Amino acid sequence: MERPADFTVKDARDQGVIELTGDWTAALIGPAASGLRDELAGRSSVHLDLTQVGRMDTAGAYAVIQAAGDRFEAAKVKARPETQRLIELVSQAAVVKPPPTVKPRGFHELTIRIGKGVMDLSREVLDTLAFAGHLLVVLFRTIINPRRIRWAACVSLAERAGLDAIPIVVTTSFFIGAVVGLLGANMLRQFGAEVFAVELIGIAVTREFNILITAILLAGRSASSFAAEIGSMKMSQEIDAMKVMGVDPFEALVLPRFVALLVTIPLLTFVATLAGLAGGLMITWSVLNLGPSFFLQRIVDNVGATHFWIALSKAPVMAAVVAGIGCRQGLEVGGDVESLGRRVTAAVVHAIFAIILIDAIFALIYMELDL
Template structure:
């Protein structure tokens, strides 16, 4: 078998067969000279009559195998033994790989559907993805619950230190930004209410507007959105980076349950800290509304607090507080679930972090609407 020679090709007829004899080295640096000849063979002869004689073929790489495969790929059986004669250590295997993976790939069908059909197709795919994501989230929630209850039966296995650490990171450290945001939300509600109610001579009802809005909705909602944007992304990024670096696989090899070590502490921390953050947010929102009422309506802080005690029922406070642990549970479950689904690349991590924040905020708003309808029916 010659080697170290330029690529060449010899074509001859033997009865009804067309024998193609590659000569020399068919590698990327030497096949340019015979490319046009291969194109002529591909278009000028019936692929079912071609036999490739490998007896004088030297070295060959995937580029040379691609050219030889083009000669016979139009045949219905391009890998049949009768297409080849002679011995070569690698040629048949390379040509077979090329025919299977490159040349014989089914061509993309032209897009012939109308625009509205494609739109419905995308809507259908989106609904299917939404259904699958919902089922996966409920499955993850179920697995987390079973792990939590198993830990309750074996309290010594519960990881207190990671839970306290997450409580500090997701709860205590988030209090300043949550308080600042709800302070301004309360101030905005009071300012808009003062301008509107003053036209009716009922500016004193700004106290009720601020109190009910902050206690029932804005305090817990702003807290949940901040947890989703600040802590949920951190959960996904932390667990996802461990997934990328195969640390979670190493935990499984060591006999550690990732749900027990990573998921349950974060879920417990969020469920416990969400009500505390919500309480701080409520106090900050009421303080912001009180300051604006004092500045614009000359309603003193003492009168503001006294009127709240007289006119606003405690049920509004408990309505807001009752939502907080549910929102904390939703946020932690979605963040940890997205982290567990991170693949092996950074792009996957970025997609999952984005999906975590978007899904958490979406679910918080949906569940808040469900709470509103439920409390409306219960007349609370």
Template sequence: MSEPGSLRLERGAAGDRLVVAGDWTLDHLPRLLGAARALAPGDAGARAIDARGLGRLDTAGASLLLELGASPEGADGSWSEPQRALLAAVARAGETPPAHAAPTNGLADVLAHAGRAVATFVRDTLALLGFVGLILSALARTLPRPRRWRVTSLVFHIEQAGLDAVPIVALLSFSIGAVVAFLGATVLREFGATVFTVELLGISFLREFGVLLTAIMVAGRSGSAFTAQIGSMKAREEVDAIRTLGLSPIEVLALPRVLALLVAMPLLTFIAMMAGVFGGAIVGMLALDISPALFVSRFQATTVIDHFWVGMSKAPVFAFLIASIGCLEGFKVSGSAESVGAHTTSSVVQSIFTVILVDALAALFYLELDI
């Protein structure tokens, strides 16, 4: 005959004890939990347990008895052998096994980390090359069909990536030009050759600094914006909706941004070159006693046009790479805000790394061509 489980506290001269009786099974667990909660905080876990009246016992009842302070190794002898075995098994099941730290090898860990980094680099490079192919194929399909041109989107992104970036690019280039002129003149003054600061400014800004500073600014400003915009659309499943409508996300989202940056980047590069040279001219006039007329005449006489074209030739390449990386990282977003932030950061890092790497290769290439 099944008897519902019960729990009561008995106080005596020899000490208090918890008396359990009846069936402690899953069917009676709600009632037993209520009785256990009714005990005072000091009454559970600190008293002996009398289980001589205990009937049937299952894992649910054994778990509650263990919470009340029952021990299968109790000295009172009130547990039957099956009950003692069940309590011991439930107690072992609830124990957390000790964590054994895997043996580490410093050199192996370094090599494993390097291997993962190389594998990630190769995977990202192949993904970028594949994405570049998709952009070029979309461009080839779209150019012969003017009705598929997205002029409104193109103009909007030209304004966002180009026109809105003019103040920060011009200010940064002006400041760097002033610093380069001041530091260059400080060194050249020791040789009585401060006038050569004009050549230093012309070559450095027309050939390297103008396009490189612009590319870094665009990567941090526009490339990250492309990733965040497309990533947010990916998180809201708007990219899937574009595919559902039978449109290509590459053609709708990536192509206008790439073309906009191809238009805006050379213009920003030209502005950066002029701002940097102007900043150096201001420093020359105020601190080096180089008059504006002397600066302009020497600049025209000593700076060849090849330096200008070398710098401008890099601008479209950098623009295409920055826009491609920004859009690709946006399409990689998995759907959460954390993913958007991670891929935005990755976009900026990859863009700046790629720009510096390509700039170094271009410098070696033009050096071999003696330009």
């Protein structure tokens, strides 16, 4: 017969004995647990008699231990053998505390951080190679069957990454060309060679600054946008739904962004070249009194189109880097907003770092080729 849990105070003194009766189980504890806790709150020591307890489970044993608090000692509890074993088992589990972690200091901490950094870098390299391999498979698959390309998405993304970026690219390149022309004119005036500021502007703008400024601006503009868009889809499980329906996320999300930047970066590079030369022309005309016809003639005669084609040869690589890093960071987003913020920031930082590194590698290669 089931009896609700209860208790009686056999001795009302400060160190009296409290006798528990009834069934101390999860279903029958009721208000007895809170009442026992209130009764034991003002006592300096705890003496419990559990010999009259009918049945007890882990919930009842834990309620008794919680009511006694830090003063509970399983050895001082008077109970039948089976109840005593249960009390000891639950008390051991209840009082177990995790061992204190000793934080490493000095050289030990340094080695741990270096080791973690190496492991994170290795994992990042492997994930990047896996991403690149999957993208290449999708690229070859679409080359074999062009009907798999989502042209509507490609055109829409190209408009957002290309046409919408023209104002900022033109403005930035114009002032970069103007600054190069102003510095060149001031420096070359000391040697009476101000006229060579035209060649300086032409080579700097057509060879380096046009593609570099375009790629960096798209890294901050498009890479972050790609990471945020794909990351939001990852958080809302839209990408998982695409996989369930048999749609490859690389084919639906990554490839259109890759194609869009592959088309727009060369066009923006050309626009940036014109804007940079216009900025340099303005400075040479206003500061050095060299007319537009003289400026353009020296650009054609002494600079030529070789430097522009060298810059344009970097465009596909820059497009692949910006689109790849942005999409990869978006696919790595977890289920929280903090992860989205970290990945968007990482997309911009990694893309800019990769752009500068690749530009330096191209410079070394063309220097060895004497171009």
